[in-house]
Amino acid sequence: MRIFLFYILSFMLAPVFGQETSQFRGPLRDGAYPEKGLLKKWPATGPQLELQIAGIGKGYSQPIVYKDVIYVTGIKKDTMDVISAYDLKGNLLWDKVYGHAWANSFPDTRSTPTIQNDKIYLIGGMGTVCCLDAKNGDMLWSQDAHNQFKGEYHKWGVAESVLLTDQAAVYVTGGEVTSVVAYDKITGKLLWKTKSLGGPRAYASSSLIERNGLKIILAQTAYDLIAINSINGEILWNYNLKPLQTGDMGKGANTNTPIYRDGEIFVTSGYDHPATMFSLSEDGHSVSLKWKNETMDTHHGGFVLVDGNLYGTNWQSNSKGQWVSIDWKTGKTNWVKDWFNKGSVIEADGLLYCYEEKGGNIALVQPDVSEFKIISTFKVEVGEGAYWAHPAIYDGKLYLRHGNMLLIYNIKA
Incomplete structure (x- = not known):
C-alpha cells in the first residue's frame, strides 16, 4: 500500500516538479527565498564554509x-561567456560557451541563468x-536577438536575465524596431515583438505579474516602465521614467x-532617481503614480x-551608499543607516x-522599522573585484560569489 501511495503521489506531483524554475533573485524575482529552518544567529567567524569553488569565471551573475x-556563468575563455555546471561537491560536470561577452567597460558576465524543465x-x-540542455549543456536553440532587431545598448551593455512565461522566453532589445521580443521556449521561434517605444535597453530583468487573471510582463527600457500582455505582446501601458x-x-x-503586490508596483534605480510606487488599475490596462521617495535610490x-x-x-x-528602509504604503522613510557601503539584499x-x-x-539583519538591526556579520576574504553578485539561498545553503570564486x-539551524 505504501509503495502504491508513493507512485500515486509521484504521479500527482510530477507536473509541479516539471515546472520548477530557478532564476535571478528567487522564485518571484523579488529577493524572497522560501527557505525555512535557517540559523537565527551566526558564530563570530560566520556560518560554516561548506564548499569553495575557484575558477568559475569572471562575472557578477548570481549562482543558481x-x-x-x-x-554559474563567467568569462573563462578569452572574450566568451561560459556557463559551468558543478555537482554539490564542487566537481565540474561540464562547461559550455553560449555567447560573446560584453566588449566594453565591465565585461564580466552578468546574465544569471533561468532554468525550467531541464x-x-x-x-x-x-x-x-539561447537555450541549453541543463543535463549536458548542449545548445538547443540560439537567436542573435540584438542584431536581428537592431537593438540599442545602454552604456554597460546587457545585465538582464531571461524571463519565462507559460510559452515564451522574453528579452528586452531596446531600439527603434521593437522594445521587447518573445521566443518560443521550446523551439526558439519568434512568438511576438512589441512596437518600439524608442530608446536603449536598460539593465533590469523583467518580471511576470498577474492582475485579475491577466498575466502581465513588467519590463524596462532606458526610458519607460512597460506593461505587456504576456500572450500577444500588446503594450498595455508605459510610464515614461525619464x-x-x-x-x-x-x-x-x-x-x-x-x-x-496587490495592485501596486515599486521600482527604483540609483543616481538620485526617486523611488516610485505605481497603482495598477483593476483591469491592468493603466497605471498611476502613487508616491515618490527621494531616499531609496537603490543602485543595482x-x-x-x-x-x-x-x-x-x-x-x-x-x-558609496547607505542602507535604507521605507514604508510600502506611504513611501515614508523609516531609517537610513551607514554600514560600510551599499550592496545587495535578499530575504x-x-x-x-x-x-x-x-x-x-x-x-x-532583523527587519525592523526603527533601526538597521544587525544580528551577525562576517566577511568574504577571497576572490577579486567588486562584490556585485547577488546572494542566493538553496536547501539551507548560502551562496556568495566574488568574481571568479x-x-x-x-546556514541550516
Whole structure:
C-alpha cells in the first residue's frame, strides 16, 4: 500500500516538479527565498564554509541551483561567456560557451541563468538569447536577438536575465524596431515583438505579474516602465521614467526588477532617481503614480518587502551608499543607516541577508522599522573585484560569489 501511495503521489506531483524554475533573485524575482529552518544567529567567524569553488569565471551573475546542480556563468575563455555546471561537491560536470561577452567597460558576465524543465535560458553579453540542455549543456536553440532587431545598448551593455512565461522566453532589445521580443521556449521561434517605444535597453530583468487573471510582463527600457500582455505582446501601458531622473548621472540606467503586490508596483534605480510606487488599475490596462521617495535610490542591489516595509540601499556615488528602509504604503522613510557601503539584499525565513559591495561584508539583519538591526556579520576574504553578485539561498545553503570564486555556507539551524 505504501509503495502504491508513493507512485500515486509521484504521479500527482510530477507536473509541479516539471515546472520548477530557478532564476535571478528567487522564485518571484523579488529577493524572497522560501527557505525555512535557517540559523537565527551566526558564530563570530560566520556560518560554516561548506564548499569553495575557484575558477568559475569572471562575472557578477548570481549562482543558481537546480536539481542538485550548481550553475554559474563567467568569462573563462578569452572574450566568451561560459556557463559551468558543478555537482554539490564542487566537481565540474561540464562547461559550455553560449555567447560573446560584453566588449566594453565591465565585461564580466552578468546574465544569471533561468532554468525550467531541464532547460537553461541565457543572454550573452552582446545580446544573444539561447537555450541549453541543463543535463549536458548542449545548445538547443540560439537567436542573435540584438542584431536581428537592431537593438540599442545602454552604456554597460546587457545585465538582464531571461524571463519565462507559460510559452515564451522574453528579452528586452531596446531600439527603434521593437522594445521587447518573445521566443518560443521550446523551439526558439519568434512568438511576438512589441512596437518600439524608442530608446536603449536598460539593465533590469523583467518580471511576470498577474492582475485579475491577466498575466502581465513588467519590463524596462532606458526610458519607460512597460506593461505587456504576456500572450500577444500588446503594450498595455508605459510610464515614461525619464522626467523623474533629474540627477546629473545615470539617466536611463534602470537597474532593478520591480516588486509587485496587490495592485501596486515599486521600482527604483540609483543616481538620485526617486523611488516610485505605481497603482495598477483593476483591469491592468493603466497605471498611476502613487508616491515618490527621494531616499531609496537603490543602485543595482535589489530590495525586499517584509511585513509592509521595503529594505534596500541608496546611491550616494558609484562607490558609496547607505542602507535604507521605507514604508510600502506611504513611501515614508523609516531609517537610513551607514554600514560600510551599499550592496545587495535578499530575504529568507524572516531575516535579511545584506552583502556589501566594496569590502565583502555580509550581515544577518532583523527587519525592523526603527533601526538597521544587525544580528551577525562576517566577511568574504577571497576572490577579486567588486562584490556585485547577488546572494542566493538553496536547501539551507548560502551562496556568495566574488568574481571568479563561489563560496557556499551551511546556514541550516
